[in-house]
Amino acid sequence: MENVLIVSNTNTTMGIISDLLRTETFNRIITTQNGAQARRYINELDFDLIIIDTPLPDEMGDDLSMTAAEKSSAGIILIIDQQNVLEIGAEVEDYGVFALPKPISSEFFYQSVKLLTASRKRVMNLENENQKLQKKIEEIRIVDRAKLILIQVLKMTEPQAQRYIEKQSMDLRQTRLTTAENILRTYEH
Structure with a gap:
């Protein structure tokens, strides 16, 4: 603390x-x-x-x-x-x-502080985990939007669009999120 x-x-x-x-x-x-x-x-x-x-x-x-x-x-x-x-x-x-x-009493006070400290740490860990999950959900949404753009504009199937994003990510050594954002910048107006 x-x-x-x-x-x-x-x-x-x-x-x-x-x-x-x-x-x-x-x-x-x-x-x-x-x-x-x-x-x-x-x-x-x-x-x-x-x-x-x-x-x-x-x-x-x-x-x-x-x-x-x-x-x-x-x-x-x-x-x-x-x-x-x-x-x-x-x-x-x-x-x-x-x-x-x-x-x-000082003992009761000390135990209360310890209990509150432990509870707060647990809540903070849950909040951090929640933020990670929110980021992952946002990444999935962006990748799905990029796949939809590839399907609509380049007439790919869903598996082809998925493979394209994964291959581009590996070839360019970047995350799927970065690849999806690049696709969206290129094809969205």
Whole structure:
């Protein structure tokens, strides 16, 4: 993990959380004491983990957690007073925000960070795999369009068009995608 944002209205809490996180591999820990500054950081930087200790001086913090969830892929922990944790936790859980009750033990906090870190890594891996599949689908679409052009313009059959694209790719030592894009540039008007 790289960047962490800690939002808390007390320096004591920020210090405790920062100390607990130093045992992990976080390169940069940024702290702020209000929601407005936290929103600016969220808009400007990418965070791997955002920890919000409620209440904040300018807002409760639950809206900030939901905004952070919408604008970033960071794992988000919202630390809430015991009496509000069920109500606010139910409100923010649909956004993927992990609500923890105050007071929180260092062991429970550490395990929560580990769980959130593991979950985030899994989601990031799934997103990377999804992007690869999207690229592959786009490549297939472009190659199919090129085959259709060859069928329409040069009156090839589908197997002939497929063979032509594959042979051109091998002969020119380029990808099928590049060959298909060249065909489309040549024959599409």
